Amino acid sequence: MPDRSEVTYFGAGPALLPTPVLEEAAQALLNYQDTGLGVAEHSHRSPLAADIVNQAKADLAVCLDIPDDYEILFMQGGGTGEFSAVVYNFVGAWVARKQKEIFGHVQGKPTDHPELIQKLKQVVDNELKSDYLVTGGWSQKASAEAERLLGSNYVNIAADARKSNGGKFGVIPDESDWKLSKDAAFVYFCSNETVDGVEFPTAFPKSLEPGPDGKGPIVVADMSSNILTRKIPVKKFSAIFFGAQKNLGPAGVTVVIIKKSFLPQPSADLMRQLGLPIPPIIFQYEAIAKNNSLYNTLSIFDVFIIGRVLSKLLQTYPDKLDGQQAISDKKAQLIYDAIEAFPEAYRVIPSKEVRSRVNICFRVTKGGDVDAAEKAFLAEASSQGLTGLKGHRSLGGIRASNYNSIPLEGAEKLAKFIRAFATS
Helix, strand or coil, X not given: CCCHHHCEECCCCCCXXXXXXXXXXXXXXXXXXXXXXXXXXXXXXXXXXXXXXXXXXXXXXXXXXXXXXXXXXXXXXXXHHHHHHHHHHHHHHHHHHHHHHHHCCCCCCHHHXXXXXXXXXHHHXXXXXXXXXXXXXXXXXXXXXXXXXXXXXXXXXXXXXXXXXXXXXXXXXXXXXXXXXXXXXXXXXXXXXXXXXXXXXXXCCHHHXXXXXXXXXXXXXXXXXXXXXXXXXXXXXXXXXEECCCCCCCCCCEEEEEEHHHCCCCCHHHHHHCCCCCCCHHHCHHHXXXXXXCCCCCCHHHHHHHHHHHXXXXXXXCCCHHHHHHHHHHHHHHXXXXXXXXXXXXXXXXXXXXXXXCEEEEEECCCCCHHHHHHHHHHHHXXXXXXXXXXXXXXXXXXXXXXXXXXXXXXXXXXHHHHHHHHC
């Protein structure tokens, strides 16, 4: 049995967690702050739980420079749940804006004014669009969920990487080719595609930048795998979400950062009359925000670990994400340099311009028999304590996930192995 210190786990998620954090969590599970109860046993309604939630929110706000007009939510359902929640909430916010334009200061319930509701329905039918930039498996699944909930007539695939790459993912279409809708309810993109190893080279696409008047598209991003690995301009996004299980904590909590102005929702009765879906209450951002993420039983233990990871990051890098980004980039460069040094033995899957810093996807071509070469690569790597390197089942190959918890020494060890295997 190998010792934990002898293994570097490069799995895509749930990912490696820092050993000191796990050691602290193990003690907290038995007796938290001398209460005689473990942290997972305390009520989510207790002051202790509220303190854990509030401290984690405060530290995340410091790490990411989150402005005061944004809310931080801890939710359940994973990134897949957010595929639905984004649609529900941002379509609702779009309807709320259009309702205000059409109804003005009319008194009474919206349902008391059928002629105005009919006018609003015409606007919904003619103008409502949700835009998706499809650059990999996860953004494709997100767009498919939007079509399932709304119908394809309300969904605009503004870009599809497969059309630029022979039916396969691995590139990001040039921004000049994006077909963005006018006044879309939101523009959705996945900042880093874990399956396909594709990452947007900049934290915020130039085409989505606000104009001189400060107005621009309503942008929602899935940052599940590259959050906390580079600086991001939070104030340019309307919402960002990310599962905790890559760079932040264990699986079970999904974080949503959303501008507060997008929280208010129209009534359920109005949405039904417009033929639009309403969210389960547990996916309604407004309800979660009003209850400080404690509308239902949140896993306080998971949030505790998130808080300890954030605290460790702030202690390690006083310059916050500048320091963490420098290390993330250095680790990625070490691994890519090793792969590229042996073009006869390896091939990186995505194009160089968009290859991910955090999910390094490549094929082992040594000897010509790719399947045999990759089996040998994985077996030998595992024998040296380099585990979790098998690619996603839909893509195959090798995938090294370079998340924050991977130490520099682990990346150096993998790079050394990549070079040695190529020449063996």
